[in-house]
Amino acid sequence: EPFGLGRAALPEEIAAWNLDVSPDGTGLPPGSGSVADGEELFSDRCAVCHGEFAEGVDNWPKLAGGMDTLNRKDPLKTVGSYWPYLSTVWDYAHRSMPFGNAQTLSADETYAIVAYIIYSNDLVDDDFVLSNENFLEVEMPNADGFIVDDRETVEYPEFSKPACMENCKESVEITAHATVLDVTPNDPNDDAPAAEAPATDAPAEEAAAPAAEAATEVAAAAPAEVDxxxxxxxxxxxxxxxxxxxxxxxxxxxxxxxxxxxxxxxxxxxxxxxxxxxxxxxxxxxxxxxxxxxxxxxxxxxxxxxxxxxxxxxxxxxxxxxxxxxxxxxxxx
Amino acid sequence: GPDPLITEVQPWATGFGDGVDATPYGLPIKYEADVVRRNVGWLTADVISSINFTPIHALEGTITPQGCAFERHHSGAIEMRKEDYRLMIHGLVDRPLVFTYEDLERFPRVNQTYFLECAANSGMEWAGAQLNGVQFTQGMIHNMEYTGVTLRTLLEEAGVQTAGKWVYVEGADASSNGRSIPIEKALDDCLIAFKANGEALRKEHGYPVRLCVPGWEGNMWVKWLRRIEVMEGPVESREETSKYTDTLEDGTSRKWTWVMDAKSVITSPSPQMPIKHGNGPLVITGLAWSGRGAITKVDVSLDGGKNWKEARLANPGQPMALTRFYLDINWQGEEMLLQARATDDTGYVQPTKDQLRAIRGENSVYHNNAIQTWWVKSNGEAENVEVS
Structure with missing residues (x-):
C-alpha cells in the first residue's frame, strides 16, 4: 500500500535534527551549567538584545520581571512571569538563539544561560547549577496560568445567535479615532515610522526598536590620543x-x-x-x-x-x- | 469640449510598446507601484523577525498575488535550492523516512485554495482604533491556490503508530519555528505545498516547501518545512506558549487557540481608498473568511450597526478561503459608518469589538476578529473609528 517513495531516515540523521525538548524533559541532553557561568555567557551572547540583567534592550524581548502583571493593562510577559515550562526556554535558546547565530550554544552553555535567566527572575539562588538531573524541579510561576481554548463553549453559543438586521441599537456614537494616535505609516515608500512610539501590544515580538543609520565611509584620521x-x-x-x-x-x-x-x-x-x-x-x-x-x-x-x-x-x-x-x-x- | 485623449492621436496609438522579451517575468506596470506590502516600523525590533501587510485595500477578487502577500519571518527569508531540500518524518512511525523534493512530486497531488491569516491580524486594535488603513488593520492575510501533497499521504507512507497523537512540524531556517498539531488535524486537511497560484512558492513564502494548516493561525503554516515528528504529546514550543497564547482579563491565558474565527472587512471605501468620484453609484466591497468553514452571508451596515443589508457574494463561499462581497449603493454624500459582518456555515456570526472585549478584555493580542468601522465623511475620506 505505501508508494515506496523516500528512503529510510538514518539514526544519526534523526539525532541531528530531533532536538526539540518536551515539558517532561524528553529530549534534554546530559549536561549542566551554573548561574555564574551563565551570567558571563549571557553578557557575551544575549545581553546585546536582552540586556545585562535580562531586562531587555529597547524593544527586544524582556526575559525577566513582570511578576503579577498578567491581569493588568499591558502585562509584561517574561520567562518568569509568563512561560509555563522551563523546557521551552532551554529548547528555544538551544535551537533558535542567539539571534543571527542560532544553534551555536553547547548543551552546557544552554544550561548555564537558562540558569542565569531563571536567576534573573529570582527563581533560584546565585549558587544554583541547572542540569538534566534537577531540570524538572524548577517551578515556573505561571505553570498553572493556561487553559485550553474554550471558545467553543464560552463564545460560540453567544456568537451564533441570529444576527439582528434592523433597528439593532438606539444610537451610534464614535468613541475612538485612529487619527488621534497617528501611528500609521504615511508614505508608502517611506519605512520610517510616522510617529514616535507604539501604542499598545505589537503582534509578534514586542514593539519598536533600535534601527540605525549614521554615517559613511572610510576617512582615516586616527585620534591623536586614546584613553x-x-x-x-x-x-x-x-x-x-x-x-x-x-x-x-x-x-x-x-x-x-x-x-x-x-x-x-x-x-x-x-x-x-x-x-x-x-x-x-x-x-x-x-x-x-x-x-x-x-x-x-x-x-x-x-x-x-x-x-x-x-x-x-x-x-x-x-x-x-x-x-x-x-x-x-x-x-x- | 471634446476630450483630447480621444480627438488627438496619442503616442501609444502611433509608436511601439515593449517587445515580448522586455520582461521575461513580468512586473506590475509602473502606475501600480503603490500596490505593495508595507511594514510598520515601530511594531517589531528588527525587520529580520517581523511582519508586513498585504495591500488588501487595492486588490480585487480573492486570490492574493504572491509578490504582495504579507510576509512573516522569525529569522529572515532564507534561500534554499530544491536540490538541498530534505523532509524527514520520524518519531512514532513504523518507517522513519527522508524525502527529497523530487520524491514529493511523485505522490498524488491536490489543489486547494486557502486563506492564511496571522493570529495577530488586527491585534493592534484591541485597545482602540490605532492604524488608519485596512492594509494595516486587517492586512496580515493572504489567499492562494496551493498545489501539493496531503500530510495524510506522507503520514500513511511512514505509518503512524497508535501512540502518535500529535505531530511536531519544524522549519529549516534559523528560527527553527516549530508547532504541535493534533493528529486529527494532521490527517484531516493539512497540505504540504510546493506551488502557489500556479508557480513555485516565492522565497518569502517558504520555497521550496511549506505546510498549509487550513483555517488555523498562520504561525502553524511552517515555511521551509523540514521535519515532521509524530509524538505522544505537544512540544509546547516557544511559539505555542510564550507567543500565540491569548491572555484574558483575569490574567489566565488561553492556549491552543488555533482556529481563526469568522471575520470580514470592507476594503473599499476605506482610509486608503477614499471616495473620489463624487455622488452617485458607489461600489462597496470587501473580504470575508472563516477558519471554521465557508462564508454563507455577509451583511453591510452604513450606519454603524443600527441597520444591516445583505451583501452580494461574488461567488459562493468556499471552506477556509476568502470570499469577496459587494454592496452597490447610490451615495449622495452622506456620512457613513461602514461595517461588515460575516456569518459562516456553522452559524457563527462575527462579533463586535465590545462583545469580544466583554469576554476577553483587551490584552489578548491575538485573534481579534471584531467588526471594523470606517467613518466615511461627506468629502469621501474615511477613517478608522470605533462606535458605541
Missing part, C-alpha cells in the same frame, strides 16, 4: 548600538550602516547602504560626521536629522556620548 578607559566604557555603551551597527575589522552593513570610517565622512555616504531621503539630503547639504555632529546626533537622532530612519531614542548622558565616540574612533578604522 583606554574611555574606549572600554564606550564598548559597554555601544551594546545599545550593536544590534544594528557593526564596527571593526570586516564589519558590514546591517540594519544600520557599518561604522567603520564614519568619522570624517559625509552624512549618508557609506557605499551600499540604503539611507533615508533625510540622511542623504543632510549629506548633500554638506553635513560631515565629526565629534560635534556625531555627538549631537547620538543625543537626539530624530531632532538632529528629522525623518531619518534610525529609531534609536538617543543617549541621555554626555559621558556615554563621549565614550561611544572614543570607542568608534578607536575601533572603526
Amino acid at each position: 583606554p578607559a574611555l574606549v572600554a566604557a564606550g564598548e559597554t555603551v555601544f551594546k545599545k548600538c550593536k544590534a544594528c551597527h557593526k564596527i571593526g575589522e570586516g564589519a558590514k552593513h546591517a540594519t544600520g550602516p557599518s561604522l567603520n570610517g564614519v568619522v570624517g565622512r559625509k552624512a549618508g555616504g557609506a557605499d551600499g547602504f540604503k539611507y533615508s531621503p533625510a540622511m542623504i539630503a543632510a549629506g548633500e547639504g554638506g553635513m560631515v560626521w565629526d565629534h560635534e555632529t556625531i555627538g549631537a546626533y547620538l543625543k537626539d537622532p530624530k531632532g538632529f536629522v528629522p525623518k531619518n530612519k534610525m529609531s534609536f531614542a538617543g543617549l541621555k548622558k554626555d559621558d556615554d556620548v563621549a565614550a561611544v565616540l572614543a570607542y568608534i574612533e578607536a575601533t572603526g578604522q
